[in-house]
Amino acid sequence: MPFQVVLVTVVFLAMPGPLLIGFGLGWMTMLTIAVACGSTAYALLSWWHSSFGLREDHLVVHTGLVRRVSREIPLSRLQAVDVVRPLLMQVLGLAELRVELAGGDSSEIRLRYLGRGTAERLRASLLAHAAGLSGKTPEAPEWPFYRLPFGLLLGALAFRLPVLGAFMLFLMLIAGGIAVGELGVLGGAVPLLLGLMRGFLGPLMRYTDFYASLSPDGLRLRYGAFAARMQTVPPGRVQAVRLVEPLLWRSLGVVRVEANVAGYVGERQMDSSVLLPVVPRHLAFALVDELFPGTSAAGVPLHPAARGHTSGDALGVDGKLFVARRGLFCRIIEIVPHARAQSIRMTAGPLARRRGVATVDADTPPGPIRARAVGRDLAEARRVVDGIARYGHEARSSSAGPERWATRSEAAGRQG
Template structure:
């Protein structure tokens, strides 16, 4: 039911050419020939949409209609179901998707027709998501992230699991500058997260331990009050319930999300597989990671593990926060090794770090070399943020009224939207100006050497395999 690492390469796509579909509707090629012709989503999409419409009707207006009698409720539910069947079936029939040259073409809509033709050079990431029900039915949802903000996401729901995998491989091949019939790229195992380590790391955090302790104290206080007065104190329940909900969100949620976590490296990018109730396969193509953050909570340092997060181009808003974690729990050495894989030719360990001139530990340290802009800050939770010069959008030096009196400034390297904001505070103003000028010069030189992330498979500097 869950995503497992492949044991062999996918077979080559068939070589027969499918004719283009006529104007009246898409021609249905064979199931495996997803790189040619036009296709529709799986027919099971129609009954699923009808079921959803009926459930929403029964949950909202159905409770009011029930007062008129069961017969009226049954009659109106039947009418809603018939209307939903007609609308969903026509919408499904008039919707299609397909690959045309190196463009993804999507037609959708019944009352208001919409056609999108997207060059795959803008492709930022491809995710295959399988909620629990879809796993049971053998279906999957394909999510294509493009450069373009909130309007840059395309969702194809639902496809068979095999077709979603083949379409994902075809999209990545086109985006890399290869043929859509190119066999699925091989991959090399990078890291599999043991369940025991995940369980221990999530529990071994100050917020979780503090919440558990406070919850136990509240329950003990409530039990003592009940034993002395004979009645239960409502205030205990009012404090214990939010704590319990917070624990479920902060502990149980990540535990279920990242169970069976597996990461691998491939010529078409970083592949992540994880989840039980919503199995997910995420592929981030080369060059789409804009910045990396390595987080070391104070208790995790004893375990020697870190969390690796990233700003990924294309993800915005809630989708960015939902997909920013690359490795939820990983040994420190592998966390820094992944940063080197994501930014080829760099080595964070060789970047010399300089503490702030103010001498305060909380101001952290800064390191700049020919490839990287690196900041480190935090005492309770140490955070190391890594931005390659080729991904820096702008450089900023900020001096507020109080900072001016102290003679210090903050230097920040801006990247595309995400949780990472690489900043170094407490730098002397003269030093900050030199840092901005020097980093800008490094950035100009790095961008002249780089051809950009598009068509990564046809560039001369494309890696053939990880070390």
Template sequence: MTTTPGSEADGAKPGRVDPTPEHFRRLHPLTPLLRGWGFLALAIGIGGQDALRSGEMGRFGLTALAFAVVGMIAGLLSWWFTRYGFDGDALRIDSGMLNRRSRRVRLDRLQAVDINRPLAGRLLGVSELRLEVAGGGKAEAPLQYLAVDDAVRLRAELLARAAGIDADTPEAPERVVHEVPLDRLVWSTVLSGAFVTGVVFIVGIGVALLFFRDSEVTVGLLSSMLPGVIAIGAALWAQLGRNFAFVLAESPDGYRIRKGLLDTQHQTVPPGRVQGVAMRQPLLWRGKGWVRLDVDVAGYSGESSDDSQRTSTLLPVATYEEAAEVLRQVLPGSDPLSVPLTHAPRPARWLRPIGWKKLAYGVDDHVVVVREGVLYRNLTTVPHAKTQSVRIVQGPLQRRLGLASVHVDTTPGPVDAVIAHRLPAEARAIAEEQAERARLARKTDVPEQWMARYRQQSAPRPDGHADGDSHPAASSERDQE
């Protein structure tokens, strides 16, 4: 929620924002330095080339210095007028010198809490706290920057308040579920499609150089290697750089992910916030028996494609057995890999000549499962309670062949459940039944204050034993109020 000048708040004069409470805190004092360097980079980018051509390096130095000073002043003013704190059941962030802005992040809408440490932040000992909320188009009110310890404490307090327990409860202990070995991560990068394509492209250009001795042709061929170099670099960064030292852990707060080589990320996804999971297996990974797991999490959907890929990875690479175990933990009460599947009808072969027999779907009491792919295999799982809508889509060729596809929609993201190429009567039945399953499942979905479930499960019975087997040590620590 954003309050701007001109809106009315309870107890405030019309057209004015509520005054910032005295107990609200400011960001880390080094924030102006981290924000101000962007002005210096802009000056170097704009005037650096002209200065090199004209030789007027003295004037360029003064210009760059002026930009740096302006950036520091702007950053200092932004830091001074930005304060944050808790206001009832929301985290409130006030900012702006001339145009005052007050943002309130409702904790019952909290989907995930991330701590990111860019390389410059790691050198200076600061972190960025990002809040993802339901229905948010992007990270809501990121706090740039906090001291590392302050960021960890604030994350623990946010999760505790959102879970309905004492705000002073320390961060819950965790159990490591999976760690990705470095050698496996390296080999999965080497066997990725982008990396192999880049290597083949460069090798092909290298072979062509053996047959051409003309200098102009050689220069042209060398410059054409750039796309291959870019492809290799992108593959190395997307898989190896981002997922370096990848750790997936489980705690009463949710699933925690730690990863990153230069920029490190600490991501926490509360229980029940996973909207869908996709198990993917590229062709070159098949010989190793490796797969990856991607998830949809509400709140991440509005980010850029680059950020979405960064925040949607549940496991970058794992064996089939390891991924299956994590899949069962993320979707409790269901085993998507054992759900019976129904195959597509024979007319589907005209639209999917290769792999139409792999088109299949199935349901159980908790999830809908969709399988597809021959070279690149996908198994998509969507909990009934997380179904946003169900659509029947029929293109012109499908109409000619008497087929239709059913889309089971979750929040926008990498997980896309499409039951492709079904007979129209079957498609209508699938859509109606899935809509009814979703309606019934939402009645028993995980409550907004999810820690109530752990308190109930760990509450002592009359015989002196705890009820349930869900993390008794973690629950007892979290429930000291």
């Protein structure tokens, strides 16, 4: 609401405001105050006339003042539930509930200015409904998985080649400008400073107080200094995972874990793709095994690419996972379960065919991960594609989707 009021006021000052400046500063100030008060009143009335509720296994939301909009969403389409608390909301004890649904970029539902307790109880109720349980089911317990020490976060973010290089160049420009007395040199320091703020201070503030836990209703993530966030990813929503290991992080033995999460699209997908910002390597593989039950990502043997490619390129396939490793300076390991791969492609251009090599891609739902194995022998690539297609068909035919996962497990237990 404050952001909407500020946005309307700024637009007024930027567009009709200059035309009205001729009436004098007093009139201009009064009109600006009137616009700000009017937009505040409209936002308050719109919020006051908004309502929501649960009807069986549907979430019903009514919004709008002049243009009334009603939405009724089956919770079987629920993909993720986040509780977000910007700094002002933390001070006021409020929270915003963000519900991600299957269905594209316009499927997100935001319930703003809820009490913190109300938001967390509604989150638990939505997750229970999505699992096929009663909305009055108590919140599922959780087990600690990983708490990120602030010192490790600080050191890992600083211990990267782009950050170190930008910082050294910034110091050199400052020192050079002072030494020669030429302030124009300092102008080049401003873009570097902005880059450092985005690449270092931004992630530092975002992932401060990071805590991850495991629960029957999914992976729970809590993080943020100025915008506290509680993110819950229900079981089966993670489609692919990658481990990012910059060159300097190898001495620390840590990686970053990212994922393609079903339901998040566009900018929200990129904003929510990091599952663990900095974590020891063995814990990263442990999380992958939790996200994809019955797998052992660390145990998949990797085979190097054909000659002519970097020594880091490799591919591994077992009965459950497609694992591709690439990169020399920044090592990336991409992991896709066969059941989550939407398609498997083998591509080979004219030059690649002359060299007898091909590229194998495992396509997944939209996200930052594009699992690809380059430099594979043509015969090997064909065997891999045929094998993954067979494994994927078997995995999908023997397992159901992620909807109502709790009741399915209960039914299976009764049958056993």
